[in-house]
Amino acid sequence: MNTRMRRTAIAVAAGALAVSLAACGSAAESGDKDSDSGDSAAKGDNIKVGLLLPENQTARYEKFDKPLIEKKIKELTNNKGEVIYANAKQDASQQSQQVDTMVTNKVDVLILDAVDAKAIAGSVKSAKDAGIPVVAYDRLAEGPIDAYTSFDNVTVGKTQGEALLEALGDKAKDGQIVMMNGSSTDPNAAKFKEGAHSVLDGKVKVGREYDTKEWKPENANANMEGAISAIGKKKIVGVYSANDGMAGGIITALKAAGIDVPVTGQDAELAGVQRIVTGEQYMSVYKPYAPEADAAAEMAVALAQGKSLDSIAKDTVDSPTTKGVPSILVPVVSLTQENINDTVIKDGVYTVEEICAGKYKAACDKIGLK
DSSP: OHHHHHHHHHHHHHHHHHOOOOOOOOGGGSHHHHHHHHHHHHHTTOOEEEEEEOOSSSTHIIIIIHHHHHHHHHHHTTTOOEEEEEEOTTOHHHHHHHHHHHHHTTOSEEEEOOSSTTTTHHHHHHHHHTTOOEEEESSOOOSSOSEEEEEOHHHHHHHHHHHHHHHHGGGGGTSEEEEEEOOTTOHHHHHHHHHHHHHHTTTSEEEEEEEOGGGOHHHHHHHHHHHHHHHOTTTEEEEEESSHHHHHHHHHHHHHTTOOOOBOOOSOOHHHHHHHHHTSSOOEEEOOHHHHHHHHHHHHHHHHTTOOSTTTOOEEEOOSSOSSEEEEEEOOEEEOGGGTIIIIITTTSSOHHHHTOGGGHHHHHHTTOO
16 A cells, blocks of 8 residues: 555656645634744744544545645655554544544644544634634634635536436436435535536436435445335436445345446445446546645645645635635545546556456456456
């Protein structure tokens, strides 16, 4: 994995140099920032970065986001920057306590991927009051955040919806689909849902729709079982699943009922890619984690050192509580059997050997993945 991470980091660094970034309005220019900028700048590379990730059920956080952010911060600080890490394990209260601990430990900046974007607002304000800037990572936390990086989440939902329609073809009007959205506490889930509905509405009938508690596969599995009972297995033509973890639970329920229909996903988890290889899952949304992690690290280091984000962030977004947040939004790719080689393998996320291990070898051979 170290070799793959190194290749990815090099590619991201090269890509970042090639991008021309426009200046944007920045909350970092406020009076609060100015009052702390002298002390922050004086620290130079000797900074402490608090990294708070939301859960460890989704493979990406521990396998990709954490090591990529740590690596980039080391690169940007000549190996002098320290990353202090904590994972909330899907517990919003625990994450609030973790923010308090980071404030007590006097970190210079926080990178925060919120469990509950609304509930964390008070903790973000506490950090701000202590002179600690906050970079919202992947999910747009509420409160006075200083910067944000993620993917264009409405586009993620559109990508999923368009892929499902493509997979359904003429069958789109023959039955009903089930929509398995993410957690209602995750603002990204609402954006995925918005994007999906924008392309699905009017083109296919939604028989049942769920907001899945905590994104858990077992909850998606139970919801799917309920949908099958309510709609009838012969009437279900497809399933919109907001991510790969839930897709796994959904597909288990479908197989138990003898249903074979296209299912979407997101995150390009190894298990999801393997299900795409076998045809059990139609697609996933590949989100290149390295550019997102790179952006978070760059903004965090700049803020910790009291520097402007004008040369880094080219976009702005509005949260329910903060307007004009300097942001970097990373493009996404629809991942199907046809482009596995050109995405997750080419980028060094997985090797062919990893994807095609054991029982998946025959399916890989069948689609020419070697």
